[in-house]
């Protein structure tokens with residue numbers, strides 16, 4: 184039984200100097216599938232994505248492009264929005280960290296944790312990676328370079344303000360012991376061990392990075408970009424005063440990549456504890472895509488552009504591949520061959536073929552044909568398993584359960600030799616098959632919205648979750664209007 188409730192889901196806000204690739208696209212597709220699923224089952228959903236626009240990295244990219252910072256991010260953000268539109272990402276809000284309301288929210292947040300005695304001034308010295316906007320200890324460096332991206336690091340010493348992260352070690356451990364917070368579970372263990380190993384206080388200001396929000400407690404300082412960025416999850420709801428904050432806080436799922444798990448699963452909860460706000464329910468740390476088993480990087484020239492794939496194969500095909508090819512928490516290797524194999528072997532041969540065959544038979548049966556019978560095929564749909572997977576934020580398993588049913592429906596056509604049936608037997612088979620296609624159109628909708636709608640339109644049916652079972656009266660009551668193929672076979 185699904186209970187109706189509010190559902191607040193977010194993606195990372197991406198750096199506004201990045202050219203977004205299939206890795207970024209995956210986080211947004213995962214969040215979109217979950218948002219659409221929750222809307223489908225009747226939940227009150229708020230879905231946020233956005234852009235992270237401050238910091239040294241952005242400043243440098245703007246200078247390299249010969250542009251003013253704000254003009255540069257405006258230009259980049261237009262491309263973000265275009266990509267999300269092309270991918271049918273149904274976000275309710277696009278938050279930009281250069282918006283006035285966001286900047287005010289960040290300052291208000293800092294003032295609260297300052298009042299709670301969690302901020303102090305000290306000298307900061309450490310190895311700093313500009314690209315990751317992160318300080319590292321000597322021990323953390325890998326061959327003297329940034330352990331995250333492998334770039335050069337530099338020693339920085341400066342006055343800074345610190346957040347008492349260390350003070351929250353005990354409360355964080357207690358929270359981790361009581362809650363299944365980070366998914367997959369081994370990522371929770373990883374973070375638990377790091378917390379248990381001891382937490383250093385973190386600097387939350389920079390005197391030198393001026394493309395940033397002013398630190399409200401000292402006019403000579405600017406807020407560290409990560410604190411600025413994390414507060415987007417509050418400012419997107421209009422915190423502190425917005426009605427959406429009351430309606431949607433706390434977040435149900437923060438979808439992130441495994442690279443930023445520390446900030447979301449340790450720093451963010453500690454900041455929220457300090458400010459007295461409720462903690463998110465789940466951090467979903469997704470795995471990374473490599474390309475033909477190599478890390479995606481500009482220097483290797485192997486960064487996969489989602490727009491090119493959408494142009495070539497369609498948004499739904501890309502959404503399908505990104506979710507189906509690997510478990511959300513796992514790493515995976517992208518290759519165009521594997522993508523084409525899934526289009527031809529699954530979207531064309533399983534789903535497209537099923538819908539085409541069934542609608543051809545239904546149309547052949549004639550305008551006055553009745554599609555009536557007893558539910559045989561509906562029992563093969565493992566609805567409970569599917570609902571459990573989606574509730575457990577395991578959308579790869581959810582999609583697998585739907586696919587299992589699509590294959591059962593094709594098996595039903597073959598085993599009953601549906602094409603050779605007549606009279607009551609044909610009517611019964613088509614009742615089962617048309618109802619199967621109708622239910623599939625609803626279930627597939629969060630994953631492939633255009634395809635779900637196309638199937639529903641051919642059946643004269645609606646995408647409504649309460650209709651998501653075979654009709655109990657034993658009748659298919661849609662109006663058939665066969666269309667073309669859902670997916671085109673790709674020649675290899």
Ligand code: ME8
Pocket residue numbers: 194195196197198201205206207209210235412413415438439440441442443469470471472473479
């Ligand atoms: O970290 N495979 O932004 P970012 C899968 N602004 N996902 C990938 C990926 C890959 N190869 N590469 C990147 C930031 N990602 C901060 C976030 S949030 C308050 C601030 C995805 O532009 C993944 O979701 O570097 C990762 O967490 C995110 O892009 C990082 O994007």
